[in-house]
Amino acid sequence: MSLKILLISPIGLKKILGADFFFKLPFLGLPTMAAYTPTDCEVKMVDERIQPVDFNEDADLIGISVMTPLATRAYEIADEFKRRGKTVVMGGMHVSALPEEALEHCDAVAIGEGERVWPQMVADFKEGKLKPTYRGEQLFDLSASIQPRWDIIDKSLYSPVDFIETTRGCPINCNFCAVTQFYGAKYRIKPTKLIEEMVAQVKSVDKVFALKNLIFFVDDNIAANRKHCIEVLNMLKFYNIQWVGQASISVAKDDELLKLMSETRCLGLLIGMESLSEETLAECGKRINKPAEYEQAVANLHRHGIGVKATFILGFDNDDISVFAKMEKFIRKSSLDSVYFSLLTPYPGTRFYKQIEKEGRLLHKDWEKYDTAHVVFHPKKMSIQELEEGFFWLYKKVLSLKSIALRLTRARTNPQFFLPDNLAFRSCLLKMSRKG
Numbered sequence: 001m002s003l004k005i006l007l008i009s010p011i012g013l014k015k016i017l018g019a020d021f022f023f024k025l026p027f028l029g030l031p032t033m034a035a036y037t038p039t040d041c042e043v044k045m046v047d048e049r050i051q052p053v054d055f056n057e058d059a060d061l062i063g064i065s066v067m068t069p070l071a072t073r074a075y076e077i078a079d080e081f082k083r084r085g086k087t088v089v090m091g092g093m094h095v096s097a098l099p100e101e102a103l104e105h106c107d108a109v110a111i112g113e114g115e116r117v118w119p120q121m122v123a124d125f126k127e128g129k130l131k132p133t134y135r136g137e138q139l140f141d142l143s144a145s146i147q148p149r150w151d152i153i154d155k156s157l158y159s160p161v162d163f164i165e166t167t168r169g170c171p172i173n174c175n176f177c178a179v180t181q182f183y184g185a186k187y188r189i190k191p192t193k194l195i196e197e198m199v200a201q202v203k204s205v206d207k208v209f210a211l212k213n214l215i216f217f218v219d220d221n222i223a224a225n226r227k228h229c230i231e232v233l234n235m236l237k238f239y240n241i242q243w244v245g246q247a248s249i250s251v252a253k254d255d256e257l258l259k260l261m262s263e264t265r266c267l268g269l270l271i272g273m274e275s276l277s278e279e280t281l282a283e284c285g286k287r288i289n290k291p292a293e294y295e296q297a298v299a300n301l302h303r304h305g306i307g308v309k310a311t312f313i314l315g316f317d318n319d320d321i322s323v324f325a326k327m328e329k330f331i332r333k334s335s336l337d338s339v340y341f342s343l344l345t346p347y348p349g350t351r352f353y354k355q356i357e358k359e360g361r362l363l364h365k366d367w368e369k370y371d372t373a374h375v376v377f378h379p380k381k382m383s384i385q386e387l388e389e390g391f392f393w394l395y396k397k398v399l400s401l402k403s404i405a406l407r408l409t410r411a412r413t414n415p416q417f418f419l420p421d422n423l424a425f426r427s428c429l430l431k432m433s434r435k436g
Contacts, residue, residue, distance in 0.1 A: 003041040003126055006059035007033060007152075010066070010073040011048035012368060024049055026155065028163045028218060029065050029092070031148035033114050038122055045152045048073075055080050061125055063118075066092040066102065068347050069371040078105040087130065089121055093182050094367070097349030103132060112136030113183070115145075139183070142168060142190045147198060160214060162202045166195050166232055167219045172248070174274075174285045175351040176313070176344060179220055187221075189228045196235050203239050214267075214417075217245035223257055224248070230257070236264040244417070246270040249289055252297035258304040267417045268307030268337060271297075276323075276330055280316045284352075298335060307337035307413035309421070314391055315344035320381040324390040331398045335410035337418040339398050340425065342372035343391055392429070399426040 007030045027047065034043045046053050062081045066074040071094045078088045082105070091110030095102040099109045108130050110117045116136035124130045167190065169183045202215060222245040223229045236243070242265045249271050251257060261269075275281050276291045298308050314323060331339055346353035346362065347370065356362055361378040369376055373391070375384045382390075397403065404422045408415055 003038075003061065003122070004059045005037060005041050005043050005061045005063060005122070006057050007043065007045045008053060008062065008064045008074075008077060009045070009047045009049075010064065010070045010077055012070050012073060012371060024158045025161055025216070026150075026153060026158045026163060027065075028148060028165060029114070030063075031150050031152060033063065033065075033091075033118050034149040034152050035146050036115055036118050038119065038126075041122065043149070043152055047153065050154075050157050053077055055084060059086065061122070062086050062088045064088065064090045064106070066090055066094045068094040068097075068367050069369075070094075071367040073368070075102075075105040082106070087125065089125075089130075091118070093178050094348060096182060097178070097347070099133060108132050108134065110134050110136075113140045115140045139169075139186075139188065142188045145190050145194055147194075147201070162198075162215050163218050164195065164198050164202075164215055165218050166190050166222060167225060167228065170220045170224070172286060172288065175355070176284055176346070178347045178349050181349045183220075187224050189225055192228070192231045192235055195232055199236065199239055199241065203241060215241055215243040217243060220246055221248050222246060223251045223254070226254075226257065230260065233257075233260040233264050241265065242267050242417075244268050244270070246272075249273065249294070249297050252293075252300045255300075255304075258301065258306060261306055262304040266306050267414045268309055269301065270309045270311065270340075273310045274313050275316060275319075276312075276326060277316075277318055280318045283316060283318060284313075294330075295334065302335065302411055302413060305413060307411060307418050309338040309340065309418075310336050311340045311342065313342055313344050314394070315375065315379050315387050317380040319379070321386050321390060324394045328394055328397045331407075332403065334407065336407055337411045337413055338421045338425075341391060341395060341398075343375055343387065344377075345370050345372050346377055395429045399429060401426075 009027055009030055030045050034045065037043050044059070062078070064074050064078055074090065078090060081088050088106040089108040089110065090102050090106045091114050095109050096111045099111055102109045108121060109132070110121060111133065113136050116138070117134040121130065121134050167187050169187045170177070170179045171186060173180045199215065244267050247269045251269070272286070273289060273294060274284065274286055278291060281287060281289050281291075301308050312327065346356045356377045363376050363378065363384070375387050378384070379387050399422065404419070404426070408418060408422070411418070
């Protein structure tokens, strides 16, 4: 009889991007782990945004992926399965940062990238030799990647978006970001041939939605390795597929790359602007950003028909209550297609977390509130209440129907993508502000 494995992605029921968020985007992590599971095992996946966990599931091994704001729910699930006599293993960024904590709720933890440790965990479990800790000592070689097993999920239950990874890692090393700690400070690339196989697979599946065959490249910066990016973009020319991705703001100065992106039907890029203060950007380690160049960068992207979703973080040590009015004025005058604000959050494993913990400024370790919509540490230049109230005030201003209409009219890019994006975030944030 084959080994039965249940992989679980927990959900935070009260999160900004929680159970009631309009877009249900498929996660890449667990389908990837399913692909690295020995072929003689039966694998089933449960995404709590789509379906509830059945604790009576006939499974031999339970695997749970854990991000910090979902840790509380992940531990609840693990505890219940353990109570029923099941073997539970856990992995993900939160577990890698706090393995001892996770081990209070499960039988074994995976530290680091799952491709290296998951197959060994499964093999040891089959032999009755499961160890408490598995650590990926080296970063995974992406040239050895295999395609995720999307057959374990019902894609019709998700938004019509396909996730593809072309690179991994980030050398910028912002003090608040867990990416460098988890994925390393050096960019690793997947072979273009493997990426093309994934793109071809997406293209072969017809969808009835307006945004059919939309790809989201999940790389933290798709343009970081310029040569590789150009290879991928030239490959995309042969496929009539729309795509969105993430990049640093420096891409706005590269007209050759922007032209290629436009030719390959790039709808937009998510760009981490983070702050309007050079002092703050220096503080967090993102000197690559120059606020004086933001407007020109957006204009250049728009000139190539590429929309911009800008992300900003509130609550840096240099931020005082004036930051909200300054940000609102900038956004009101801008032609940004979409905006995402988050409250600065000290995630375990980051340099910022270590700093805040050392200074005694953590309010608590209630991980459910580490969702970038709650203040979880003592700010320096404003009160906790001022920071939270300013956050929601700003969101209500920039996501008013008037603000959305003005920005999208100025941008003149792709409303079929960015209008639903704005309205979905408007709906969620209004719900969050009412809940408190």
